[in-house]
Amino acid sequence: MIDKDEQRAELVLPEKSVSFPITESSVGDQGIDIRRLRSETGLITYDPGLANTAACKSAITFLDGENGVLMHHGYRIEDLAENCVFLEVAVLLITGSLPNREERSQFTRLMNKNSMLHEGMIRFFDNYPERAHPMAILSAMVVSLSAFYPEIIREDNDTPLDETITNLLSKMRTIAAFSYKKSIGEPFVYPSYKLRYVENFLNMMFSSPVANYHIDPVVEAVMNKFLILHADHEQNASTTVVRGVGSSGTNLYASIAAGISSLWGSMHGGANQAVIEMLEDIRVSGKSVKQVVEQAKDKSNPFRLMGFGHRVYKTYDPRARIAKESCRELLKHLGIDNDPLLDVAMELEEAALADDYFKEKSLYPNVDFYTGIAYRAIGIPTNMFTVMFALGRLPGWIAHWLEMRQDTDQRIVRPRQVYIGQKPRAFVPVEERL
Secondary structure (H helix, E strand, O other): OEEOOOOEEEEEOOOOEEEEEEEOOOOOOOEEOOOOHHHHHOOOOOOHHHOOOOOOOOOOEEEEOOOOEEEEOOEEHHHHHHHOOHHHHHHHHHHOOOOOHHHHHHHHHHHHHOOOOOHHHHHHHHHOOOOOOHHHHHHHHHHHHHHHOHHHHOOOOOOHHHHHHHHHHHHHHHHHHHHHHHHHOOOOOOOOOOOOHHHHHHHHHHOEOOEOOOOOHHHHHHHHHHHHHOOOOOOOHHHHHHHHHHOOOOOHHHHHHHHHHHHOOOOOOOHHHHHHHHHHHHHHHOOOHHHHHHHHHOOOOOOOOOOEOOOOOOOOOHHHHHHHHHHHHHHHHOOOOOOHHHHHHHHHHHHHHOOHHHHHOOOOEOOHHHHHHHHHHHOOOHHHHHHHHHHHHHHHHHHHHHHHHHOOOOOOOOOOOOOOOOOOOOOOOHHHOO
């Protein structure tokens, strides 16, 4: 039981009671500080997936899954997506404040200045097979940055905005575009100081020596919005990995590379690719949406609807509403009046939202459900979808890594376990074993 007046939580055991302090929050869930639980009781907590465990205190992002609220440093995601460009949100996540006009211009100049890759790094791409997944290349190349740009990981680095954000955020965009060019066997397109962040990325992706790429402002706006939607999401799997790896004292590049690998999983950032593959399978199979929904409800059937439900949200994902509307506007602008995958997606959403099974289990469409359709319309290939997620999530990872390094309570991540293996037994020499 919890006595909020005394800000203590009491744990009642068969032989004694022990109280623990309550850690207050500015908004949302409070926490029970159980750091002395084992020393005072001989017990540890068992929480698979850490769904009820706060591993840190953070001032970056607030998420209320029951009410569908997502805020970065107090700003609602709806306001940021509607009124900001991605780089403004990147500065917000790192510094806690939105940049003014002069700060934004300075940040843009620094991004352009730091967009090039060391020529020695570029030769690394030659050694990857053309069919290598861009996420594999992205992770490997990011960790390699530590060898070429060690100044960012100096302990005496007092300019995280200038050196950390601009170097890594800008260079990772270049690495991502080069990874795509490598996968299709085309020459790299270098970044240009004349172009904005998203413009530069689109140009590096789609321009070629024989075809200039026209940058559509509507496509640029949608891309900015999607990157903002992915910029940070509290203590998700990849962010927890970044903090965990960083807790050992390793550098930012290694921590981010680990986060990229975590994001690659189909249960995390790879879900937007899995959604497109699922929709394509449904279209090709000729199954009705009703049949697909019934399959998803059948516990004995391994099939599951990708893009529905979320570990935290128990209502409609606020990012999904924005992504859905943006996707519709984009397809209309591009003149795509009849996208068969979008038709299947819309029908699936309508059927699921009308079904009591999905309502009871809070299985609403999440942000991954529509971003893949939009990326597909822009011309971004399926194997690049998770790379787009990584580009968006990067400022959040950087912000959490920096916050972790400055946290006086931070210790190296080292969870306990509940052992369920063999009890102590006598050793048997090899010649006596049956």
